[in-house]
Amino acid sequence: MSLVLSEDQVMIRDEAARLFAEMADSARIREVLSHDLGHDAQLWARVAGDLGWCSLTVPEQSRGLGLGAVETVILMEAAGRRLAPVPLWSTAAFAVALLAHVSTPEACETWLPRIAAGETIAAVAAPGISDASGLMGIAAETENEGYRLSGRVGPLIDAPVADLLLVIARMGTGRALFALRPGQGVEVRRVRSLDGTRSYGELDLSHVPAMARIDRGDLSEDDWTKVVATAQLALAAEEVGAARGAMDVTLAYIADRVQFGRTIASFQAIKHRCARLEIDLAEARAMVYGAAANAVSASPQERLLEALGARALATDLAFRAAEEAIQLHGGVGFTWEYDPHLYFKRAQASAMLLGRQDEHLSTIADIVLRAGVGS
Amino acid sequence: MSQDPVAALRAEVRHWMETHLVGRFLPLKHRGHAGDGDALPELRKEWERELAAGRWTCPGWPEAWGGRGLSVAEQVAFQEEYARAGGPGRLGHIGEGLVGPTLLAFGTEDQQRRFLPGIRAGTDFWCQGYSEPSAGSDLASLSTRARLDAATGDWVVHGQKVWTSLAHLSDWIFVLARCEEGSVGRKGLIFLLMRLDQPGVEIQPIRQIGGGTEFNAVFFDGARAKARDVVGQPGEGWSIGMALLGFERGISTLGQQMAFAQELDLVCEIARETGADRSPVIRQRIARAWVGLRAMRYLAMRVLAEGTDAEARIEALGYKYHWSNWHRDLGRLAMDVMGPVATIEDADPRRDRLRQLFLFSRADTIYGGTNEIQLNILAEQGLGMPREPRGTGGR
Numbered sequence A: 001m002s003l004v005l006s007e008d009q010v011m012i013r014d015e016a017a018r019l020f021a022e023m024a025d026s027a028r029i030r031e032v033l034s035h036d037l038g039h040d041a042q043l044w045a046r047v048a049g050d051l052g053w054c055s056l057t058v059p060e061q062s063r064g065l066g067l068g069a070v071e072t073v074i075l076m077e078a079a080g081r082r083l084a085p086v087p088l089w090s091t092a093a094f095a096v097a098l099l100a101h102v103s104t105p106e107a108c109e110t111w112l113p114r115i116a117a118g119e120t121i122a123a124v125a126a127p128g129i130s131d132a133s134g135l136m137g138i139a140a141e142t143e144n145e146g147y148r149l150s151g152r153v154g155p156l157i158d159a160p161v162a163d164l165l166l167v168i169a170r171m172g173t174g175r176a177l178f179a180l181r182p183g184q185g186v187e188v189r190r191v192r193s194l195d196g197t198r199s200y201g202e203l204d205l206s207h208v209p210a211m212a213r214i215d216r217g218d219l220s221e222d223d224w225t226k227v228v229a230t231a232q233l234a235l236a237a238e239e240v241g242a243a244r245g246a247m248d249v250t251l252a253y254i255a256d257r258v259q260f261g262r263t264i265a266s267f268q269a270i271k272h273r274c275a276r277l278e279i280d281l282a283e284a285r286a287m288v289y290g291a292a293a294n295a296v297s298a299s300p301q302e303r304l305l306e307a308l309g310a311r312a313l314a315t316d317l318a319f320r321a322a323e324e325a326i327q328l329h330g331g332v333g334f335t336w337e338y339d340p341h342l343y344f345k346r347a348q349a350s351a352m353l354l355g356r357q358d359e360h361l362s363t364i365a366d367i368v369l370r371a372g373v374g375s
Numbered sequence B: 001m002s003q004d005p006v007a008a009l010r011a012e013v014r015h016w017m018e019t020h021l022v023g024r025f026l027p028l029k030h031r032g033h034a035g036d037g038d039a040l041p042e043l044r045k046e047w048e049r050e051l052a053a054g055r056w057t058c059p060g061w062p063e064a065w066g067g068r069g070l071s072v073a074e075q076v077a078f079q080e081e082y083a084r085a086g087g088p089g090r091l092g093h094i095g096e097g098l099v100g101p102t103l104l105a106f107g108t109e110d111q112q113r114r115f116l117p118g119i120r121a122g123t124d125f126w127c128q129g130y131s132e133p134s135a136g137s138d139l140a141s142l143s144t145r146a147r148l149d150a151a152t153g154d155w156v157v158h159g160q161k162v163w164t165s166l167a168h169l170s171d172w173i174f175v176l177a178r179c180e181e182g183s184v185g186r187k188g189l190i191f192l193l194m195r196l197d198q199p200g201v202e203i204q205p206i207r208q209i210g211g212g213t214e215f216n217a218v219f220f221d222g223a224r225a226k227a228r229d230v231v232g233q234p235g236e237g238w239s240i241g242m243a244l245l246g247f248e249r250g251i252s253t254l255g256q257q258m259a260f261a262q263e264l265d266l267v268c269e270i271a272r273e274t275g276a277d278r279s280p281v282i283r284q285r286i287a288r289a290w291v292g293l294r295a296m297r298y299l300a301m302r303v304l305a306e307g308t309d310a311e312a313r314i315e316a317l318g319y320k321y322h323w324s325n326w327h328r329d330l331g332r333l334a335m336d337v338m339g340p341v342a343t344i345e346d347a348d349p350r351r352d353r354l355r356q357l358f359l360f361s362r363a364d365t366i367y368g369g370t371n372e373i374q375l376n377i378l379a380e381q382g383l384g385m386p387r388e389p390r391g392t393g394g395r
């Protein structure tokens, strides 16, 4: 296993960095904020349409490129760094993994080529997937020629802009996957979030027709675990990117700001805090890229362990980088005009997706205390 | 599988360790690591010769010098298997890992011919004479003097080194000294190879936090280095000395991770025994330790990978900080899971190992550049932030 990016991967990385720097700069993000949609349709058309980035991990037989976890984390990191207001994680990472690993061939045939072509935006409702409290979750029961879905979903990112909603529900002792279109058994209500860089919605679930169920039926827990690991890892990559972005903003500011006759970047207290962040960034990024490279050969459980590990690190990091951004900007860090608050709000919102950090850590502890440290 | 050279090497090392770290060498298992460096010295010297006989000293050196010319991946595999088997801390490490590569890169043919074989054979042991009482983090302020004796061409040395690990068990020391009268900072330094067993050298052991004496004060009062034992040119000492440190953050840290994993496993085992594993807070700390260790592994792989890019070079600057602080935290976690008996000096070897970990890991964030210095370096070289201002005074 090598952790050195291939030439192609470096190309994707550089290309993605350039594109997001150009099309998701601060001015553009603020324009998106002013429309209150948390979605940049223009950027999405470029990313998913022209450039076909949603096709990267779609299997080749479904007209994708069949690439792997490393390419996904590269894109997610780049998008995160600019807080790009596009449904990349929901669609290209989570939904693609769900469809490819869990759904029937017909569902794959229906949806994956559309996602690959950038024609479909998907959002995934998986409230119970890593919820240790058991409070969240959707239950499915059979009900005249179809299913009744009920339960608490919580705010769901990208739902208001999605034309495909994938809903993971508890069904008896297992799980089931439903593919729904807004208005057909599910209503989406837009909600406002502190984080204006994504669109958030809530779902009202009701009766859905039998054909909406698209899981293969013969699924094991491992199949689901792989999907969750993929989604967690991609999200961790986005968080690492967001941390990097917050640090970009901070490092630029402190290099210019002068107090006591010197730049504030020259104060050791500040240097050390930035260096600490950089070390933690390196740690989280290594975990993300290591887990991605290991994904092909690791067992589902190990993939989950590593993905949760990546999340645990990245969630902390994204928040700390953002709070340091505010603090080291001083008064202007508290203004709407400067960018730190965007990272701060995004970090907190992301931290609550797919489970809290303490839940990730307790899952890790369960596995490590049972199965050993491994090496 | 059997065609994979790394796997084959692993099997070979495992087998060799299983058949050699036995009998009279058995007490060496897990002993002699950082902080415990003075444990069972005579037996460990014999162990070095045993390793040498098996061609396991200096496996990364070129074959011409008795090494195996192993690739980075193979050296990592060797280190991991060595640590997995509980291989003792290597008395030969400074010679093998620091002096050897430095001489291979900068030494004269004559120096290579005279020094490399003894290191390879596990018969000549080396120590590092950098730090001084007034030159620690600020190494460039060192004041040990080397003066040329015109009659003999020897360099005559006066001054004091301190914290010199294993000096009392070593044959040779490399010394950074000031060879130009009135020079300051990095200029005017010389890198000398000196015999310890000579008039004008006095070694005084210093007792450490754990009660043992792994490091020493080394006094020079007219001790001599031959002209042919200068590495590089007089005046170039700083660049040689820094290049040597570059060899330090190498591959051995991956073997160290295997030992870290064993320590964490032991912490988990004891947590289950004491019931500490039922505490949600302890569980979170164990999980964090696991994550930190796995990330460390990937970090090392990124840093060590050949053809690394700018990002990886910055990551390399933070690596020492990461592992040393991780290890220190593990030391505390180990104590906390043991409970009140943790501080009681009983004979239980597992508890003893963790107690030692608790104490010795405090050195990890001091030697080889303290935490604070690592952060300075990362901020300045990695993030391009302004350099620390230099003072003009002090007493």
Ligand SMILES: Cc1cc2nc3c(=O)[nH]c(=O)nc-3n(C[C@H](O)[C@H](O)[C@H](O)COP(=O)(O)OP(=O)(O)OC[C@H]3O[C@@H](n4cnc5c(N)ncnc54)[C@H](O)[C@@H]3O)c2cc1C
Pocket: B035, B127, B128, B129, B130, B131, B132, B133, B135, B136, B137, B138, B162, B163, B164, B165, B166, B215, B363, B366, B367, B368, B369, B370, B371, B372, B373, B376, B388
């Ligand atoms: C177990 C052990 C083994 C060792 N083995 C060897 C050896 O074999 N050979 C050898 O030459 N040396 C050895 N050392 C010495 C080691 O390299 C030094 O201890 C280290 O470089 C720190 O120097 P110092 O002890 O003088 O501390 P100081 O430099 O006095 O530092 C004291 C404190 O001040 C902080 N500080 C210093 N400068 C700055 C700054 N610019 N900014 C912020 N904080 C600062 C430090 O981080 C530290 O916290 C060993 C040390 C230990 C603990």
